Amino acid sequence: MKLVVIAGTPGSGKTSVLMHAARCLEGSGSRPAVVKVDCLWTEDDKRIGRLGIPVHVALSRDMCPDHFSIYNVDEMLEWAKKQDADVLLNETAGLCLRCAPYPDHCLAVCVIDVTTGPNTPLKVGPLLTTADVVVTTKCDLVSQAEREVFRERVLEANPHCRIVEANGLTGKGGSDLAEIIRALPPAAENMMLRHNPPLAVCTLCSGELRVSKRYHRGVLRHMDGFMEYSGE
């Protein structure tokens, strides 16, 4: 079973890119299945379901969706196996950009919208810098010059990635991505994350609602960057 993890900011076109790639994969004899992780609500199962391939939606609810995706990888692969699939496409919710939910033995795909401007690739962090493939979307909405500057910025942030220019409306880029997926080796057991998730065990995680720092315990970072430990 091959594993493809598709991450990216909300609205960047992850689902469209995934659907075009899935269609191309199916056309060339592969058997893709899709797990879509979202937080509270999604209708993407209906949208992706139109392709006639197995789709499973998982809502993380009050859990961080990226953490949820990470520790559920085994269950996802198990499910895909039962669907008789040979490629699992896992689309993440894509929220805070600080987590990069990519295991080492997967194809890590970061979808990024060129209309967000050429500084975005520098802001995105490990989601982009640890990706194997960066898919740039909405390329038809900017001039060639802007597209090239954006591309340059992506390569500055991640010099080893492959860049695929995609257009969710026409399907451009889908066959390029499918070709990269076809050349991918299967996922391994006991995979490791490529990048550590941020510190997340804080008083807020355990339900604190009060705002001021004096109510919070654990490792706290001040506005000026100073870090302290508060507690016993």
Add this chain to the structure above:
Amino acid sequence: MRLTILGGVDKDGCADHIETLHIDSGEIVGIVGPTGSGKSTLISDLEQFAQRDTESRRQVLIDGQPPDAEVRADPRRKPVAQLSQNMHFLADMTVSDFLAMHAKSRGREENLIAKVIDLANTLTGEPIHPEHHLTALSGGQSRALMTADIAVISDSPIVLIDEIENAGIKKQEALKLLAGEGKIVVVVTHDPVLALMTSRRVVMKKGNMVRVIQTSEEEQKVCNSLSRVDRWLINLREAIRRGETVSAAEAAL
């Protein structure tokens, strides 16, 4: 250089009537047809060097060969410059910063910036300043800058243009500038002057390349008289823009 388009299928799955189309260096070819007839799809096939892997199933060859996959994927090696329908920049930076970054991404000298801006200012009535913010430029200024950028920084042997006439710039000058010396130019257009400036035009219908029309000598004459009308119109527009009044004598063709 010779560009070859091998026909694919239209929106109904029927084969293109034009099976093979060759375009050689130095030629300007038009694409005409109503909205939704597949003009932009054809331009997009050329831009991607389609290898029967797009919706139209067309194939595009350079000098009779399919280009390497790497050439298709890397814009720095792709011999194509494209002026699309976009009328605005979205990057929040100054004109000179942006051009410097673009020159760098293309491996060109940064001293081309002044040249691009000077050239852009020959195409638009509203001068562009290096310190202007890209996002604040008018449609005409943006289009003029995109055109000059393609002519100077991208400087590719194949130039694709999607509907230059909507731009509010001097379109004939823009086309001549983009065509440069010995380039292959493919221009989508509804504009009679531009369409007749080409040597041939491909007619699109429901996604099908239905026929190719060679511009006749008579059409070239029509083009010349239309150019005079066009210049006259531009002069009137400029006079009004400068806040001048227009007399009946000036308005007579």
